[in-house]
Amino acid sequence: MSDPKSAPKTDPRTDAPAAGEAGPEQKPRDFIREVIEEDLRSGKHARVATRFPPEPNGYLHIGHAKSICLNFGIARQYGGTCNLRYDDTNPSKEDVEYVDAIEADVRWLGFDWDDRKYYASNYFGPLYQFAEELIQKGLAYVDDQSAEEIRVNRGTLTQPGKPSPHRDRTPAENLDLFRRMRAGEFPDGSRVLRAKIDMASPNIVMRDPTLYRIRRAHHHRTGDAWCIYPMYDFTHCISDALEGITHSICTLEFEINRPLYDWVLDHVSVPCHPRQIEFARLNLTYTVMSKRKLLQLVQDGLVRGWDDPRMPTLAGLRRRGVTAEALRLFCERIGVAKRDSQVEVELFEHCLREDLNTRARRVMAVLRPLKVVIENYPEGQVEELDAAYFPDDPPKMGYRKVPFSRELYIERDDFMEEPPKKFFRLAPGREVRLRWAYLLKCERVVKDPATGEIVELRCSIDPHTLNQNPADGRKVKGTIHWVSAAHALEAEVRLVDRLFKVERPGEERDFLQDLNPASMEVLPAARVERSLSEAAAGERFQFERVGFFAMDADSRPGKPVFNRIVSLKDSWARIAKAEAGK
């Protein structure tokens, strides 16, 4: 045995190396960490400070999880800090409702900001002072043009803009006007404060960008204290600087804004100048990530809410039963780079299975019940059979008793009257293993005389095969799961599937046209084994041979509800599909 002290472990599911392990031979895992390590090595920074800056105007989704894992993960890895900061500069879009949800999501993901919760709106005072500083330096002016005029005069991608007629107002005049803007002397939209940079810049962002607008809206934090609000480009960089952020990590679409980020910080009296670094946001196949589209799904009632288990929101994933560990594992596996990418949802599903496989107790549940009567088993007899919760390593999770009796339910899919080749489950005259119990042979098929539907199977067991193979050496290929009809609980099972039926929803037509009509199949009369009567909402199980499931909050005593987190890999489905295609 190796000495645990000499063999420090790194948990691949977190990015926290054991203390002292981050030696010089340890390579950074992405280009951002490369930059950070260089800054640490060169002495540019003695510590690392990042931030996660959501706007409280919607729920967090799996794309945010990538950013959260990056920002908080880097802070954790390098012994630094990561602030939670709300980018709340647009009162007409934001709401406290989202603030609470965001915090719950970040905590659930496994990260913490201690006492470093900030709001950009807390900086409205300093921000205003910095704006006056720019005015006094002749670097900002009040513009009376309408939004339309400003737009027209901004020029186009190939043509330079035209200077505003108010561009050369004196600092004194601008200061007076700006103070009166703040004092509420002018109507909404009548004037803005603009940076005086370069109307001919090839980068449109630099053509005298708007810094402040007049907007009489109630702010969720500052109430009616302000009628002017700063814009993102002015606010974000200064907020970063005021918080002593060293590396301001954001997504690619802000790359074009970086010159403005740097311009503002170069011209106001802030204590430091953080470095903005951009990475590619997460795109996932078979899903949509835009706030607008997610909001539409909720508002149009196409899903049951922000926490609908089909949604890519953190709330939805959590309700579905996804673990924070699996999500973190996924965020690590996808990596961080600058090129646009679309990650296959199969990788996410793989991470789910990898994590759940080691932690979910195995139980039996029959989704679409088919009754089986064992003709050679005495009526009224019940055997309590031992079944391991984790058959690959039974001591790990222990055992429960599973009742066995004359009448069972098996999965309808596990019986075929005319089985194709390679189908080795139950069929007339064929024998299978009942999990944890006996060999079962199908003697007769009972059908509804009117419809021809199979209503029941009459079967027999081999009484000498309880947890052992038959003495005559005959082999059975299939093992199927079952529940005792008299002891099972009725349950609702929600077969959660991909929300969209195409890899890139909305690419060829409106994204709503791409919704998967079978994204949540509800089975109201599934049967689950007796032991599940003690399950609690949020608990996760593997329904053997079927998939991983989590008990939903909609569960009621005597009528549990389960969401499918992810199915098990189904190689029979692959075979059947291949056979059908021949």
Next chain:
RNA sequence: UGAGGCGUCGUCUAAGGGUAGGACGUCAGCCUUUGGAGCUGAUUAUCUAGGUUCGAAUCCUAGCGCCUCAGCCA
């Protein structure tokens, strides 16, 4: 056709002048009282064309393609 960015297996991501590697997916096999898990193996990639070099995914030149930007959104 302005500016900024990006092009490596089907997908995501390494290699930063010296064996193009890993993961997911796919395919084949082994194993199995979960057609799960696990184990073996296979498959397939440097956008193009020149150049520098003993040697180029990497450096240079010229192309090509994709993404972002013309909110008083972030």
